[in-house]
Each structure stands twice: as C-alpha cells, then as structure tokens.
Amino acid sequence: MMTAPSPLSADLLARFRAIVGDKHAIMDGNEKAPYLVEERGLYQGSSPLILRPGTTDEVAAICKLATETRTPLVPQGGNTGLVGGQIPHHGEILLSLRRLDKIREVDASSSTMTCEAGVILANAHVAAEKAERIFPLWLGSEGSCTIGGNLSTNAGGIAALSYGVARDLVLGLEVVLADGRILHGLSKLKKDNTGYDLRNIFIGAEGTLGIITAATLKLFPKPHTMETAFVGLASPEAALKLLNLSQASAGAALTSFELIADIAVQFALRHGPGLRAPLSESHPWYVLMEISSPRDDARALIEDALEAAMEAGLVDDAVIAANLDQRKAFWTLREVISPAQKPEGGSIKHDVSVPVAAVPQFIADADTAVTKLMPGARPVAFGHLGDGNIHYNVSQPVGADKAAYLAQWHEVSDAVHAIVRQHGGSISAEHGIGVLKRDELPHVKDPVALDLMRALKHTLDPLNILNPGKVV
Ligand code: FAD
Numbered sequence: 001m002m003t004a005p006s007p008l009s010a011d012l013l014a015r016f017r018a019i020v021g022d023k024h025a026i027m028d029g030n031e032k033a034p035y036l037v038e039e040r041g042l043y044q045g046s047s048p049l050i051l052r053p054g055t056t057d058e059v060a061a062i063c064k065l066a067t068e069t070r071t072p073l074v075p076q077g078g079n080t081g082l083v084g085g086q087i088p089h090h091g092e093i094l095l096s097l098r099r100l101d102k103i104r105e106v107d108a109s110s111s112t113m114t115c116e117a118g119v120i121l122a123n124a125h126v127a128a129e130k131a132e133r134i135f136p137l138w139l140g141s142e143g144s145c146t147i148g149g150n151l152s153t154n155a156g157g158i159a160a161l162s163y164g165v166a167r168d169l170v171l172g173l174e175v176v177l178a179d180g181r182i183l184h185g186l187s188k189l190k191k192d193n194t195g196y197d198l199r200n201i202f203i204g205a206e207g208t209l210g211i212i213t214a215a216t217l218k219l220f221p222k223p224h225t226m227e228t229a230f231v232g233l234a235s236p237e238a239a240l241k242l243l244n245l246s247q248a249s250a251g252a253a254l255t256s257f258e259l260i261a262d263i264a265v266q267f268a269l270r271h272g273p274g275l276r277a278p279l280s281e282s283h284p285w286y287v288l289m290e291i292s293s294p295r296d297d298a299r300a301l302i303e304d305a306l307e308a309a310m311e312a313g314l315v316d317d318a319v320i321a322a323n324l325d326q327r328k329a330f331w332t333l334r335e336v337i338s339p340a341q342k343p344e345g346g347s348i349k350h351d352v353s354v355p356v357a358a359v360p361q362f363i364a365d366a367d368t369a370v371t372k373l374m375p376g377a378r379p380v381a382f383g384h385l386g387d388g389n390i391h392y393n394v395s396q397p398v399g400a401d402k403a404a405y406l407a408q409w410h411e412v413s414d415a416v417h418a419i420v421r422q423h424g425g426s427i428s429a430e431h432g433i434g435v436l437k438r439d440e441l442p443h444v445k446d447p448v449a450l451d452l453m454r455a456l457k458h459t460l461d462p463l464n465i466l467n468p469g470k471v472v
Contacts, residue, residue, distance in 0.1 A: 007091070012069055013049050016093060019061045024099065026050040035094055038087055039080055039141075043435070045087035047074075047094045054099045056174060056182060056213040062095060063211065063465070064180025072468045075207035077118065077149030080141040082351070083434025085206045085470050086149070092468070097148050100213055106131045111219040112171060112188045117148025117212050124217070133219035136163035136255075140335045148212045153432045154204035158331075161386035162255040162292075163220065167203045172216035175202050178461040186216045201456065206432050207467040209460045223255075223292035227302040228327040231309075232283030232317040236360035239287050239385055241314050243356070246289060246305040247386075253301060256290040257386035259359070264337045264382045267395075271343050272336035276329070279317050287385070288334055337382055338391075345396040346405040347380070348412045354425035356388040362423050363390065369415045370394050374408065389429040392416060417444070433471045441472070 017025035026032050027049055036045040053059045066073050073095045076086040088094050100116035103124070107113070108131040115124055121142040128135040137150060138157040145155070151173070156165040163169065172187035185199055202210050233239055239259050246254050262284050269275050279286075291298045291305075302320060309315040321327040341347045354362045367379050376397030383390040394412055396405040417427045417440070427444055428437055442450060453472050457464075 008048055008071060008093070012071065015065060015069075016049060016051060016062060016071075019058055019065065020051050020053050024052040024054065026052070035076060035079060035096060036087065038084060039082065043084040043087045043089065045074075045089055045094075046091050047088040048091065050094045050096055052096045052099045056100070056176065059095070059097075059100075059176045059211055059213055060180045060182050062180075063176050063178055066093070066465050067179045067463060070463055070465070072465055074467050075148075075152070075211050077146030077152070078120065078141065078144040080145040081149065081153060081434065082431040083428070083436040085153070085432055085434030085467065087435075089435060089469065095211065097211070097213070098146065100148070103127045104214065106133075106219075107188065108133060108219070110188050111221075112216050113219055114186055114214060114216045115147045116214045117146060117151075119147045121145050121147060121150060128219050129222070131219070132222055134222050135169070135217055136220055137166055137169055140338060147215055147217070151203050151212055151215055152205060152207050153430075156384070156387060156389065156430045158258065158334075158384065159255045159290075160384060161257055162252050167200065169218050170199060170203060170215055171218060173199045173202055173212055174214040175210040175212055177210050178463065178465045182213075183210070186214060188216055201460075204432070206434060206471050208457060208471050209466065211466070221294055223298070224294050225296055225298035226290065226292045226327075227298040228288070228290045228321040228330055229302055229306060230278035230319050230321075230330050231287040231289065231306070231315055232279050232281070233285050233287065233315050234283070235285060236363050236385075238314045239285055240357065240360055241312070242287060242289075242305070242309045243385055245309055245312070245314070246291075249305050249308070250291050250301045253291050253293045253298065254289065254386070255292045256288065256384075258288040258334055258383065259385035259390070260286040260288065260334065260337065260382045261380060262286070263378060263395075264340075264380050265333065267340040267344055267380065268333050268336040271340040272333065275333055275336060278319055278330060278333070281317065283316055288330055334382075337380075341380060341393060341395055344378075345400065346402040347396070348394045348406065348409050350392040350394075350413065350416050350420075350427075351389075351429050351431045352392055352416070352420045352425055352427055353387065353389040353429035354420060354423040356386070358423040358425070359385055359388055359390060362419060362425070363392070365419045365422070366392055366416050369419060370412060373412060373415055374405075376400070377405075377412075387429070388425070413440075435470060438469070438471060
C-alpha cells in the first residue's frame with residue numbers, strides 16, 4: 001500500500017521546473033484542475049506541479065532527477081483512462097506527455113508510422129489516411145486519448161476482432177526508464193528474435209514500469225469496400241451463431257461485431273439527441289457488424305452472411321447502411337450508449353471478458369445474480385462479442401436513491417466477477433487495473449504471475465518512482 005509522500009520542497013520543485021521551463025510547468029490551481037479529475041469524476045487527485053516536457057531528453061532528465069531525489073511521478077496522456085491510473089492520488093508530480101505530439105515518420109512502403117507518445121489517436125488516423133493506410137485502433141475517446149496512453153493501457157477498439165488490440169499494432173518502442181536511461185527500441189522489424197521481448201513489458205503496464213515516449217506502429221491498407229449492418233435478434237446465443245457463421249464466410253474481413261441489449265439502445269435513443277432507431281421494431285438484442293474488404297466484395301459478403309443467418313432463423317430483421325451517413329449513425333448510436341447511462345442514475349460498471357463461446361451463459365448467469373441481489377436493477381450489457389469482451393453495466397432500479405445504490409458497488413462487482421472467474425474470464429478486458437481494481441487483482445491473478453509482476457516492477461523501478469500505488 002502506498003503512503004502519502006511528504007510535501008515537496010520549493011527548491012526541488014524549482015529543479016523540476018527548470019528542466020521544462022516555467023512555461024511548461026503548471027502550478028496554478030485553475031490550470032491544474034483539468035489534469036486532476038478523470039472522465040467519470042470518480043477520482044479527484046492533487047499535485048503541486050504538472051510538468052509538460054517537449055522532448056524525450058526532457059522526460060529522461062525528469063526521471064533521473066526523480067530517482068535521485070526519490071520523487072514519485074504519475075504519467076498522463078489524454079486523461080481518458082477509466083481506472084484512475086493517470087491521476088496523482090497522493091500529491092505526486094504529474095508528468096503530462098501531451099506535448100510529445102510529433103509524428104516522426106510515416107513509411108508507407110514498410111507500412112509503419114512512428115509517433116511520439118502524446119499524439120492524439122485521431123491525429124494518428126489522419127496521418128495514416130494521408131498515406132492511403134489505416135491505423136486500425138478506433139475508440140470512443142479517440143479525439144482525446146494519446147498513443148502513449150493507448151499502449152500503456154493496451155487499449156482495444158471496435159476492430160480488435162480483426163486487427164488485434166494495441167499490443168498487436170506495435171513494432172517498436174522508445175521508453176524512458178525510472179532512472180532516466182532511454183531504451184531505444186523504435187524498430188520497424190516484424191521479425192527480430194534477439195532475446196526477450198522487452199516491448200511487451202511496457203505495453204499494458206499503465207505507466208508503472210517506464211514512460212513510453214514514442215512508438216513505431218503498424219499500418220494496414222485502406223479497405224476498398226466496407227459494409228455495416230444493424231441486426232435485430234432474439235438472444236446472445238443467436239448473435240454468437242451469427243458471429244461464427246459470418247467469420248466462416250468473411251474471415252478476417254469481419255472487422256467489427258458488437259452485441260447490444262435492447263435496453264442499451266433504448267437508453268441511447270432516449271438520451272442521444274437526434275438519434276433514430278435503425279430498425280422499425282424493437283428486438284431483445286442487436287448486433288452491429290462491419291465487413292471491410294480489400295476487394296469489391298464487402299456487400300456480397302455481408303448479404304451472404306445475413307441471408308444464411310435469416311434462413312437458419314438466427315436473425316429477425318436487419319438493415320445494411322445505405323451510405324456513409326447511415327453507417328455513421330449506427331456507430332453514433334453505439335458510442336452514445338456509454339454517456340446515455342448517466343441520466344438513468346447510478347451505474348455499476350464491469351469491463352470483463354470471457355471466452356467468446358461463454359458470453360451468452362455469462363450474461364444469463366450475471367443477470368440472475370444481479371437481479372437476485374438487487375431486485376429491479378437493470379443490466380445493460382453491450383460490447384465486443386467477437387472479442388468476448390462485454391461491458392456488463394448495471395443501472396439502478398427506476399426511482400432508487402443513487403448514492404444508496406452505488407454503495408453496493410463492491411457487492412455487485414464481487415458477484416459479477418465471481419461469474420467471470422467461473423467462465424475462465426478476466427475482470428479487466430480493456431481498461432486496465434489502475435487503482436479501481438488494484439486490490440482485487442491479488443484475488444484473481446495467478447500468484448506466480450503476481451510474483452513475476454512484482455519482481456519486474458522491483459527490477460525496473462526499485463524506488464517505486466513511477467505511478468506508485470497503481471496495478472501492483
Ligand atoms: P491516460 O488516461 O492519460 O492514462 C492511462 C494510463 O496510462 C495511466 O495509468 C497513465 O499513467 C498511463 N500513461 C499514459 N501515458 C503514458 C505514457 N506515455 N507512458 C507511460 N504511461 C502512460 N478503452 C479501450 O480500451 N477501448 C475503448 O473502446 C474505450 N473507449 C472509451 C470511450 C470513452 C468515451 C472513454 C472516456 C474512454 C474509453 N476507453 C476505452 C478508455 C481510455 O480511452 C483508454 O484506456 C485510453 O487508451 C487511455 O489513453 P489516454 O491517453 O487518455 O491515457
């Protein structure tokens with residue numbers, strides 16, 4: 001457990017400020033405020049100083065001084081993380097990486113792009129598109145989150161089904177270690193078997209093992225055709241069969257496959273301005289699926305899959321987006337589901353994964369457990385069925401007291417996570433551990449894996465300078 005560090009002296013703060021220059025060292029309370037609270041307002045941090053370095057060398061100098069003076073640092077990218085990992089909970093210095101925002105190179109022939117850590121994900125997309133390529137990591141937060149944050153959380157987006165999660169999209173990393181040494185690993189090589197894969201140690205480490213300052217990312221050809229369908233069906237079982245059938249016919253061209261409960265669509269339609277229901281009638285469940293192909297055949301592939309599914313009685317109704325605007329409308333509906341839960345009152349959230357085949361049973365078991373625990377609670381399940389990753393959120397009963405409802409967070413989470421474990425799943429599919437799930441990790445992680453994680457932390461950061469109190 002982390003203990004609060006003693007207040008940092010004015011002299012020490014001045015030494016840190018001198019590294020980045022006063023212009024990029026924030027001490028004013030109002031200017032600091034947006035860095036200290038996270039998206040959901042679950043955590044409010046405090047910090048005497050926010051450092052905004054502009055180069056890798058400045059990051060290295062900051063880490064060196066931090067180690068010399070045993071001063072803890074909390075790295076932060078776009079501050080969109082959902083587990084409190086980027087917030088200084090104990091008055092640490094906050095290290096904002098957002099000024100490291102250069103795209104150092106786009107190498108279309110090698111299909112690589114080298115970005116600094118503070119590059120906003122949406123800007124990386126634009127740079128890839130200019131070279132007729134795509135960087136296939138798409139998240140609802142892409143207008144604010146950064147490449148460094150995406151890699152540090154090993155983010156998974158809506159196309160992970162086909163292209164993989166952030167970890168799968170990286171070839172090389174540049175990392176500043178706790179003692180200020182720089183690991184120069186910006187390789188473009190797909191094949192390099194010269195020892196341990198150090199890159200993967202830092203991906204998903206949530207800033208506890210090193211500061212990622214740049215990354216060489218994989219690019220992919222732009223699909224030639226793309227088709228998106230919104231499908232109504234009776235159950236998650238039917239959706240799973242549709243997934244298997246679509247993968248069998250479209251293979252890796254099936255890039256997204258999202259499962260959405262009717263209540264999630266109802267929330268989105270109720271609270272998302274200007275949204276319209278894609279289908280004329282409501283259905284218990286929906287699938288939002290997308291096929292992207294390098295050839296002219298996306299339309300034929302999606303039609304074949306849906307026709308076969310209808311013949312098999314799996315699909316009740318479906319509409320294929322007629323144009324880009326309609327495609328966008330389908331995806332907006334999906335993205336609005338998260339914010340649309342807020343006006344419905346308290347929401348107890350779970351970001352879990354189970355083997356793909358176990359998703360229907362997981363949802364059924366979790367619904368039973370949650371409604372037994374809290375009659376009237378409203379499970380809102382949606383997420384990336386193709387990755388076995390369900391955001392299993394539970395909205396409060398209509399008219400219930402929000403604070404009293406949220407006070408039962410741990411009880412509900414324990415019940416849901418127990419079912420996740422029964423199915424061989426993970427309590428954190430996408431968002432990481434941070435502080436939100438730190439105390440639960442020892443109960444769910446293999447003890448040998450935990451020992452190795454602690455040993456790695458001790459080797460790379462023996463003085464516990466980097467993001468102390470997070471993850472392990
Ligand atoms: P931050 O929030 O700033 O930091 C996250 C963690 O990484 C912290 O522990 C921080 O200390 C560490 N960190 C940040 N930068 C560095 C660095 N350069 N070096 C070392 N450590 C660093 N997540 C998904 O996986 N999939 C989704 O689909 C998704 N959708 C979202 C939608 C919304 C609306 C929101 C608000 C969040 C969503 N997220 C999603 C969560 C979040 O956007 C991701 O975790 C994202 O990768 C965080 O990036 P960031 O730059 O904001 O990092």
